[in-house]
Amino acid sequence: MAQHPIFAKQAQKAKGFCAALLAVTGLAATTHAALAAPRHASATPPAPTAPSFTAEQADHGAQLYAGTCAMCHGAALEGAHDMPPLRGLFVARWANTPLNKLYAYITHAMPLMAPGTLPLQDNIDVMAFLLRENGTEPGHTPLPADENRLAQMVFPAPNALPPVKAAQPGKAPRTR
Template sequence: MNALKVTGLAAAGLLLATAAAMAATPPALYTQTQATAGAAVFAQNCAMCHGADLKGVAGPALIGPTFAAPGNKYTIGSVFTEISQQMPVSAPGSLSHDQYTDVMSYILSKNGYPAGTTALSYATDMKSTVPFVSQAQ
């Protein structure tokens, strides 16, 4: 009887650990092509303030737990709205929709979100309620 209790507890613990790991795995929201294009747009329009490594210069860091910790309760939509409406600081809203989605894809990639087969789109990105929690350290 005790062996069954121990086995049952071990199985329950394994299920909880597996569920936690699955919940921590960020979704694939963009394509690698978008992230690659976003790196170039970022270098030209964003790196001077946010740093080539996204760790901040005159502007804040865009990578790591200081930027997107679970407690911040950021969503992809809230971050994307800020970027697309307020950046670059010298000319807010001056990039094309594709450039903004590419930059967001690049930022997601640097924060540990994997690339997938479905492209990020401006309209859906703006409304996304997917939590934005950096996986980068």
């Protein structure tokens, strides 16, 4: 059956519009892909580095932990009140994860009853404490508060850490 000339003309315009829309969409997608690609991309990303923090950061983090975190996670990081321990499975879960991810989690989700209320440097110091208490030795370079630099550091894997000594009553376990 033949189409009415008015409908045939509208169908022709619709086909032209669809073709133009597809062309513009394709051009936009190509342009976006070209702009998103790095201009001087290296063949391999830089290797992640071990975290570095100072003993002072970890000591300050221990004080913050005792006052802010221990009521839920336990004085010796053993977990309490349905909250997970911050050693063992915690280390396995965060192993080889860039520290900016842990930093973002702590910053936005902790403390549980008042998330995001700690100053950013306090969150860094709590991370330094967690690293130390899970076997990473302090160094001379502070753990940075810069998320881009934290993204280059990973939480050490359990097999990369020295064994943890057994806890004495009332004290958190420490490494050798």
